[in-house]
Amino acid sequence: MSEITRRGFLGTTVAGVALPIMGAAGLQNAQADGVTVQKDVVFGKGGDIELKLDIYRSPKSKEKRMATIHFHGGGFAMSNKESLSERIRPFAALGYVAIAAQYRLSGQAGYPALVHDAKAAIRWVRANAKTLDIDPSRIAVVGYSAGGYHALFTAGTGDRPEFEGSGGTPGISSKVAVCLAYYPATEVPASMMPPGASAEDRKAAAATTYITEGFPPTMLLHGFKDQTIPIDNSLRLLQQFRSANVPVEFHGIEGAPHVFDSNVELAVAAAHFADVFMDRHVINPHTYPPFRAGQQG
Numbered sequence: 001m002s003e004i005t006r007r008g009f010l011g012t013t014v015a016g017v018a019l020p021i022m023g024a025a026g027l028q029n030a031q032a033d034g035v036t037v038q039k040d041v042v043f044g045k046g047g048d049i050e051l052k053l054d055i056y057r058s059p060k061s062k063e064k065r066m067a068t069i070h071f072h073g074g075g076f077a078m079s080n081k082e083s084l085s086e087r088i089r090p091f092a093a094l095g096y097v098a099i100a101a102q103y104r105l106s107g108q109a110g111y112p113a114l115v116h117d118a119k120a121a122i123r124w125v126r127a128n129a130k131t132l133d134i135d136p137s138r139i140a141v142v143g144y145s146a147g148g149y150h151a152l153f154t155a156g157t158g159d160r161p162e163f164e165g166s167g168g169t170p171g172i173s174s175k176v177a178v179c180l181a182y183y184p185a186t187e188v189p190a191s192m193m194p195p196g197a198s199a200e201d202r203k204a205a206a207a208t209t210y211i212t213e214g215f216p217p218t219m220l221l222h223g224f225k226d227q228t229i230p231i232d233n234s235l236r237l238l239q240q241f242r243s244a245n246v247p248v249e250f251h252g253i254e255g256a257p258h259v260f261d262s263n264v265e266l267a268v269a270a271a272h273f274a275d276v277f278m279d280r281h282v283i284n285p286h287t288y289p290p291f292r293a294g295q296q297g
Contacts, residue, residue: 023047032059034058034059034060035057035059035092040053043125043168044120045167046104046116047108048110051101052097052167053081053100053124054100055098055132056099058093058095058096058098065133065138066138066139067125067129067138067139068088068098068274068278069101069125069140070091070142070176070192071101071141071146071148072144073144076114076146077107084144086267087144087262088100090267090270094271100132103118108190110162110193111192112165113167113230115157116163116164116165118153118154119163119167120165120168122141123169126174140178140282142180142181143179144182144184145184153206153210155176155179156212156215157174158173158175158176159209176279177282178216179215180219181219183221183222183226183228184220187207189267211237212244213244218249219251220234220248220250221260221273222253223252223255225255227257227258247281
């Protein structure tokens with residue numbers, strides 16, 4: 001675990017490369033650095049609702065042929081994919097095809113419909129890997145708050161037919177290579193469960209039910225001053241992942257509240273940490289840094 005100050009977080013050195021301290025001006029440079037956005041691409045249907053996504057493409061000189069699919073927060077009841085724009089651009093600037101996906105909210109549908117929508121987004125991205133210029137085996141899910149539930153749930157239930165739904169692009173795998181969960185929720189509200197749902201039904205709807213050996217490598221990020229979803233939730237997740245022998249990394253942001261990455265400096269810095277994590281687990285698998293067994297300081 002890492003508890004670090006804002007300046008220490010931003011000025012840290014990774015693999016001998018100093019990560020830049022980037023304020024608002026730095027983020028503007030990232031936005032201007034060749035990132036293009038394609039808005040409102042239809043990827044499926046949720047009931048009568050056309051589901052859409054926004055595609056943030058990386059500069060050609062930096063492309064990593066990997067996609068990150070982002071699910072917004074909002075307590076399952078509000079917000080939208082556009083709310084992620086400033087948090088997704090740093091991923092695209094680093095070389096990822098970063099995608100913000102829509103899903104139905106509580107006023108439109110409940111569980112398991114919202115899971116079906118997230119799965120449809122993953123299937124669409126994989127089916128369109130050639131057009132997106134990505135490797136179909138290199139897809140990550142990234143979730144924020146309520147969207148963290150989508151990331152965790154889909155990562156743990158790849159290709160399980162009872163959760164796939166019929167929202168679009170059938171017959172394509174919904175497995176992902178990496179899960180990134182920012183201050184994640186792990187359960188849907190009781191009001192989103194089907195009428196008469198039992199305790200067993202609630203357990204089946206909890207993302208934590210599917211954290212077992214074989215779960216994709218996962219990174220958790222959480223602010224220590226989060227009063228919406230307490231950091232203890234992620235600390236418990238960390239222990240559950242470790243008990244299941246899942247590769248996991250945790251970053252606790254000192255003094256930070258819920259949605260800490262609405263701060264542009266922390267959004268960019270968090271993307272850098274995610275970049276290092278995805279590089280060593282997916283893009284260029286390696287032990288990082290190259291430790292020797294039993295190495296001591």
